[in-house]
Amino acid sequence: MDTRPLGPRIPLFASGALFLSGFSGAALAPTLPALYLWFALGGAGVGIVYDIAVNTPSRWFDERRGMATGAVSMAFSGTSFVLIPFIRRGVDAAFVPTLSVLAVATGGSSLVAAGILRDPAIPEPERARASGGDAATGSAITWRTMVRTRRFWFLYAVFVVVNGVGLMVIEKVVAYANRLGLSPTAATTAAALVALGQATGVLVLGSLSDRLGRERTLIVSLVFCGGALAATVVAGQSTLDWAFVLLAGVTMFFRSPSFAIMPGLVGEYYGEKYSSENYAVLLTAKLWGGIFGGTVTSVLVLRLGWSTTFLMAAGLALGAGIAALWTLRTR
Template identity: 45%
Template sequence: MARPSRRWLLVGVAAVLMGTAGSYQFVWSSISGAVGARFPGISGPALGTVFTLFVAAQTLAQLPAGRIRDRYGPRNVLLVAAACLFVGYAGVGVATSFPVVAVAYTLGGVGAGIAYTVAVNTPVKWIPEDGRRGLATGLVTMAYSGTSVLFIPLLRGSIDDAFTTTLVALGGVVGVGGLLGAWLVRDPDRVGRDRPSEDGDQADDSDAPAESDAVESTGDGDAETPFDDGVGWRTAIGTWQFWVLYAVLVVVNGVGLMLVGQSVSFATGLGLSATVATTVASSIALADGAGVLIVSGLSDRFGGERTAGVSLVVCGCALAGSVVAGARGLAVPFVALVGCAAFFRSPVFGIFPTLVADYYGAARSSENYAAVYTAKIPGGVVGGTVAGALVVALGWSRSFLLGAALLVAAGVAALLLRPVSPDDDDAGPSAREAVGDD
């Protein structure tokens, strides 16, 4: 049986790994200007396309990486991630043409996606449901944005004067983070099941949790679920729970990216000052990280469905309140309410990985959550293209009020979630009978 101290050490390593993945998303705004200056004539939309390619690569890499990790362990996929994480930044640093920049950053996205899916699913494999699993997942997820707070000031101070050196060094740092994960992160051996140990020998259960500490939760304590042994994504998508989780993530990503990407324009569009606009952008970044840690931890006590649902309802109400405050020129309430919306939006990313493990088994949690996480792609379309069109057609206030209403609806949907039951007709015959066959 693995000691609790070792389990939490693995959570800490997963948080470091998650930070390397998140750096690509959060530092792009700090290096894109320098990339544009290095290649004169490159338009803003072209730079935006690089980021879009990153998001697509980061999202789509997770499903195959998750499937491999669940079957053979995290070591090999993390070695690939470490190489891609290094090549991403270093390739941009030494690029002699803009297409090379796009390819390199896309490869960085592949590495970030692999690192993300391994990191976010490590707590659900090692921490029992009654052992603060929600807190552990929230801690790892918080690192996705929180670690970039360290990188961004360093980049801004050196990127213009030492472009190549800075990016190659950053690539080295995140590459080492990936190697650290490959060296230390392990999964509990599934003794007697279909995966051999990573050394190729018969699985050794010396580091596996004891049966009393099993991480494959039944979702509601004593109630049995049909997926305790773990099923893959093909079975998961046959349940209505999967599609509710997916739809909620589309809304959370879409409205969230609209808020993150348009917060400055939102504030100025409501007639608030540039100082207020800058302040609200900072409040979003701080509140996002704090919310995923604090509120995700509450799910250990109140349950994932209830915590996520209430959190999103409060998020929607706060966002609506910010529109009202901003329209009346109330700067302080506006900033506070936008920060509140960000605080209560982010916990979903710490709670949903645990719900996926509860519903479909921790043994295949990486691939199943990766399938749910593909909601980031349509969410990105909503938060970017659709949001821009809405602002033109409806104006700032109505567009964000619509986003607030969608968040409330997503919260209500999350409250209606429940674990898949063996006699749940909504799961469908194929979902109940396909345990372990995919």
């Protein structure tokens, strides 16, 4: 029996409208508060598209969820890495035309996707793993039930750590390298390897999770992320420029797989029927991770110092991996 829900089409139409209005409004905004408002609308479109983009492939490729989600996540970060320098130059040279092009490109692609993307049929009763985690429930679970399980809140905490640590490294690795007295070339290369490590890790280890199991891969990646970040600090304090650069990239390589693994885990634990909205709730952890990676770490750097702050972040990642070993059942 085909129990296919409405699927991604309506949200994608909405995201197209948000992109068009957000970027077009930002191009013509007469005041700074108005600019913030229009960019917020465009950002809402980004959130909708990202949630759909990482969940829809995992529904179609249920035996290769990690690879499918990892490929989309890599495209998301990799395309941003490639296009941002051109967008910056365009904004500096011609602000209004650049944002107008973005409005048409993003809004148009969302509208095209809305006409193409659909969800596969879901057989009933759908097999979903235990809420809380021990036995199959026999039916899909909505976010209202999901948030009452301990397993969800553990995944949420892990996602806060993953986002916080990753955003800290992305935002502050160059400043940290400069503070350590490393060469400008090393600092710039570290930023490039951070982006490269993030893009490749999400695909390589996401694909590997299809073979090794999602829980096991998540645990290993968190432990290695924490270890690599601690080693980055040691290399920096020892003024080993290129070891610092390489280890910063390795840190992000092992940090990024969570973005390929988490959507699959949500679908397996709580069912596919509501996986997009369930993952959207989990994705709100990025807000708190962003606060930690930006504001909180800035305060910690001022009060405790750069190296201590980075070592604390390494401890959080390592602790999350050890906690996952006890909390999530490995395959």
